[in-house]
Amino acid sequence: MAAVVPEDRLSGLPDAILVSILSLLPLDDAARCTVLASRWRHIFSSTFLVDFNADMRGCRNVLKAVNCILAAHPTAPIRSFYARKRFHSGWLQELARRGVEELDLDLDPRSCTRPPMIRPSLFACTSLTRLAASSCVFPAAAKIAAGAPQLVRLTEIELYDVTISDASLGVLISHCPALERLSMQNMGNSGTVHIRSQSLKFFHSDGMFDELFIEHAPNLERLYGAYMYLEHEVWLQILHAPKLEFLGYLGMNIQAIEIGEDTILTDDQVQVKTLMPSLKTLAIEVSYTKEGYISWITQLLELFPCLESLYIRSDTWSVIQAAAPESWDVLRYIPCVDNHLQKVVFEVYRGHEWQREMVKFLHGRSMFLKAMEFHCKEETNTPGDHFKVPSEQWVMKQKELLCLDSRASKDARFLFFKRQLVHNHHDDACNNEWYKRQYYDDLYEV
Amino acid sequence: MAAPESGDGNNGAARMVTLISSDNTRFEVEAAAASLSQTLQLTILDGGGGGGDGIPLPNVDSATLSKVLEYCIKHAPAAANGGAPNATAVDRAELERFDNEFVNIDQSVLYSLIMAAHNLEIEGLQSLVAKKVADMIKGKSPMEIRRTLGFPDPTPEEQAEMNAHMLEYGWAYE
Numbered sequence: 001m002a003a004v005v006p007e008d009r010l011s012g013l014p015d016a017i018l019v020s021i022l023s024l025l026p027l028d029d030a031a032r033c034t035v036l037a038s039r040w041r042h043i044f045s046s047t048f049l050v051d052f053n054a055d056m057r058g059c060r061n062v063l064k065a066v067n068c069i070l071a072a073h074p075t076a077p078i079r080s081f082y083a084r085k086r087f088h089s090g091w092l093q094e095l096a097r098r099g100v101e102e103l104d105l106d107l108d109p110r111s112c113t114r115p116p117m118i119r120p121s122l123f124a125c126t127s128l129t130r131l132a133a134s135s136c137v138f139p140a141a142a143k144i145a146a147g148a149p150q151l152v153r154l155t156e157i158e159l160y161d162v163t164i165s166d167a168s169l170g171v172l173i174s175h176c177p178a179l180e181r182l183s184m185q186n187m188g189n190s191g192t193v194h195i196r197s198q199s200l201k202f203f204h205s206d207g208m209f210d211e212l213f214i215e216h217a218p219n220l221e222r223l224y225g226a227y228m229y230l231e232h233e234v235w236l237q238i239l240h241a242p243k244l245e246f247l248g249y250l251g252m253n254i255q256a257i258e259i260g261e262d263t264i265l266t267d268d269q270v271q272v273k274t275l276m277p278s279l280k281t282l283a284i285e286v287s288y289t290k291e292g293y294i295s296w297i298t299q300l301l302e303l304f305p306c307l308e309s310l311y312i313r314s315d316t317w318s319v320i321q322a323a324a325p326e327s328w329d330v331l332r333y334i335p336c337v338d339n340h341l342q343k344v345v346f347e348v349y350r351g352h353e354w355q356r357e358m359v360k361f362l363h364g365r366s367m368f369l370k371a372m373e374f375h376c377k378e379e380t381n382t383p384g385d386h387f388k389v390p391s392e393q394w395v396m397k398q399k400e401l402l403c404l405d406s407r408a409s410k411d412a413r414f415l416f417f418k419r420q421l422v423h424n425h426h427d428d429a430c431n432n433e434w435y436k437r438q439y440y441d442d443l444y445e446v
Numbered sequence: 447m448a449a450p451e452s453g454d455g456n457n458g459a460a461r462m463v464t465l466i467s468s469d470n471t472r473f474e475v476e477a478a479a480a481s482l483s484q485t486l487q488l489t490i491l492d493g494g495g496g497g498g499d500g501i502p503l504p505n506v507d508s509a510t511l512s513k514v515l516e517y518c519i520k521h522a523p524a525a526a527n528g529g530a531p532n533a534t535a536v537d538r539a540e541l542e543r544f545d546n547e548f549v550n551i552d553q554s555v556l557y558s559l560i561m562a563a564h565n566l567e568i569e570g571l572q573s574l575v576a577k578k579v580a581d582m583i584k585g586k587s588p589m590e591i592r593r594t595l596g597f598p599d600p601t602p603e604e605q606a607e608m609n610a611h612m613l614e615y616g617w618a619y620e
Contacts, residue, residue, distance in 0.1 A: 032588060
């Protein structure tokens with residue numbers, strides 16, 4: 001409405017200033033201001049509703065506030081929607097109508113008697129490119145209509161503490177033909193998880209499965225289960241993932257590792273036929289107290305003939321236990337160790353004898369080794385002393401004990417770091433620019 | 447942020463520049479203080495504003511400019527050492543106290559300041575005054591906001607429109 005009387009001074013301010021003022025207010029306060037002038041309404045819907053932040057702390061009734069805002073701006077498009085703690089499933093239809101592209105539902109299991117439920121109308125949001133959901137329940141597969149639309153633009157799904165059945169996950173994935181990244185964290189034990197996706201490239205999880213079955217994933221590059229090696233005995237089967245480059249963490253607690261149709265590695269059965277030549281990086285946990293750990297490692301390495309990088313983790317917190325009496329006197333040919341391995345990383349190097357023997361085996365055999373990293377941590381029996389940095393003398397001594405002169409690759413470099421590798425190195429840290437820049441900052445200079 | 451000694455051999459004594467308000471009043475200030483304005487910074491780096499020249503500011507009157515410069519002079523030392531990572535807590539508390547008092551002003555002055563901070567692109571001052579206005583709005587009903595911000599009384603037409611919206615926003619007045 002154009003007023004003929006001289007406008008108040010505030011309304012005479014440029015849009016940029018009004019936006020900067022409104023943006024300092026919680027969404028409900030800002031929305032309330034819009035009754036003052038039609039120009040404010042326009043600014044509000046064109047700036048604040050585009051990226052709708054429904055996290056209104058201090059607002060007594062968030063659900064009502066969001067409903068009112070939506071009703072007052074019936075045609076405003078919403079590109080992204082962020083809900084924290086409170087979300088009404090009915091909004092999904094409304095958001096779908098407004099072309100929502102990013103949906104972040106950070107719900108709170110404690111705010112309701114039962115965890116909030118996502119409705120099947122999620123599939124109406126056909127413009128979605130990214131979905132993040134936490135602390136909620138995904139609809140049962142049977143509730144999702146067979147003819148539900150495909151989410152053709154959705155490339156990224158992040159689930160955190162979400163209850164979702166294997167069947168529902170299957171329906172979700174099958175409705176996302178462009179899905180590239182799937183992350184499942186803190187899901188409790190997810191039971192069986194079955195992956196069939198033509199487009200998936202990255203699958204990240206904490207690894208708490210009974211069974212992880214990669215049935216058909218022709219474009220999968222990274223398969224990461226941070227704690228897949230813990231004592232819950234995952235059955236891991238990779239039937240078809242011809243582009244897989246990264247796999248971890250594997251450990252002896254894994255009940256079975258199956259590759260293709262005819263390779264299987266279990267406690268009492270070893271059959272190696274189908275190999276995985278695509279794999280470049282493997283991350284393992286070494287259960288050095290278990291009998292047979294060395295033959296487990298060497299058999300595992302045989303499955304990946306072109307492996308270039310090997311990350312080795314071992315129990316980091318408890319004090320040293322006696323290693324199983326095993327020997328690295330392995331004479332047989334292991335293709336990746338002899339001909340491909342370029343990088344070996346001991347994520348926590350404490351100078352244990354089993355570690356030293358493993359180092360000597362690897363550098364003595366790997367003709368193409370370029371770098372071996374030791375992320376050092378000194379053995380200590382004093383609780384609270386876990387972050388003590390080993391002395392330079394200790395590192396010098398280790399270098400001696402490791403017989404580095406007997407290495408097969410004369411070009412190999414041996415790098416000693418003043419702290420252990422961060423736990424989330426493979427998760428997100430390794431893509432972080434700051435992390436990459438400071439990675440070599442804490443090298444020993446000896 | 448431009449340090450005072452950057453530029454053209456005026457080492458030693460701090461370099462001064464002259465600013466001319468819309469009503470032709472001349473203000474002589476240290477270049478470092480005036481450089482808090484992104485708009486002025488480039489001119490000053492180019493060596494402008496020195497000697498008898500002066501930089502004309504046709505959009506800012508002398509009352510507002512003196513207020514703006516009061517802010518700049520107070521904030522220049524902290525800005526010069528990169529947001530003052532090593533400023534003491536006392537220094538920071540002193541700046542905060544200054545800021546609070548600084549915006550405790552008549553509304554007409556506040557609006558002139560908003561415009562000046564915007565035109566001169568003085569980041570800190572922009573957010574300081576925006577925050578002041580936001581604080582004036584926070585938690586108030588639309589009628590209270592109208593009064594606080596000095597909107598003219600609504601025309602019958604506007605009143606009807608407002609009533610319609612107030613219905614929709616019923617939640618806001620609980």
